């Protein structure tokens with residue numbers, strides 16, 4: 001008897017989350033003493049900034065009776081205080097440091113604490129399924145704050161897709177013709193650095209309104225920098241960082257800067273063009289499934305390179321099977 005595989009659904013085929021750094025907020029949107037509930041990696045988390053200015057992220061639910069620390073939790077010095085019975089937890093290790101009505105602090109009174117780093121105007125957490133220490137650092141983005149470049153423009157989008165599928169899009173030159181209505185497939189090449197982790201896409205955008213060379217550097221599935229060069233001194237950079245909310249939704253934070261020389265014609269219009277481009281992708285992303293084993297043809301070389309590259313960000317053999 002032949003056993004027929006059950007039909008694919010969006011939930012049954014989508015992989016877990018790849019390890020790496022992910023943005024959870026922009027720096028200027030978290031004041032000292034501010035506490036926010038956030039959702040990432042299908043988990044409820046709490047984000048806050050201590051009195052000394054350090055951002056901290058923990059699992060949200062208090063180990064005592066389960067109150068959500070992101071709702072009415074309060075920063076007290078370098079700790080966060082639970083709104084329900086006043087237990088306080090250290091920002092750096094999540095250990096309970098004070099119970100207002102008891103001297104003995106239970107051993108297990110501790111919140112899971114996420115490795116947090118603030119850089120390039122954003123607050124990032126390190127995601128690893130086993131909560132181990134970061135295996136690499138965040139890249140420097142020296143053009144941010146450089147006087148030859150404009151001050152950043154920001155845009156944010158909730159995208160109905162898994163973080164890996166959004167990333168895969170950048171290694172998919174063929175969809176530029178069909179989804180983004182370019183007349184032909186841009187000539188593209190994907191390369192990977194000796195570290196095995198940093199991936200580059202080079203694309204000749206000969207048919208864009210302003211033709212140029214596009215160079216996308218992907219540091220991990222949630223973080224990329226796209227540099228477009230139109231000529232000497234005429235450059236624009238889009239930093240693109242992701243916050244996976246769950247397996248089907250990803251919050252994207254984009255930061256655009258351009259060289260001052262071209263600021264008059266590559267500002268708001270360019271940002272609008274990029275946002276319009278994203279809306280072309282939406283209907284595909286919102287309705288597609290994640291194919292564990294896509295049928296590739298010989299012309300899909302860059303996609304095959306992407307799928308081999310992305311495996312390193314998953315740990316379990318089940319996940320590796322799912323994305324292979």
Ligand code: FES
Nearest residue numbers: 062064065082085
């Ligand atoms: S639930 Fe947090 S202190 Fe009781």
Ligand SMILES: [Fe+2]
Nearest residue numbers: 169175179281
């Ligand atoms: Fe696209």
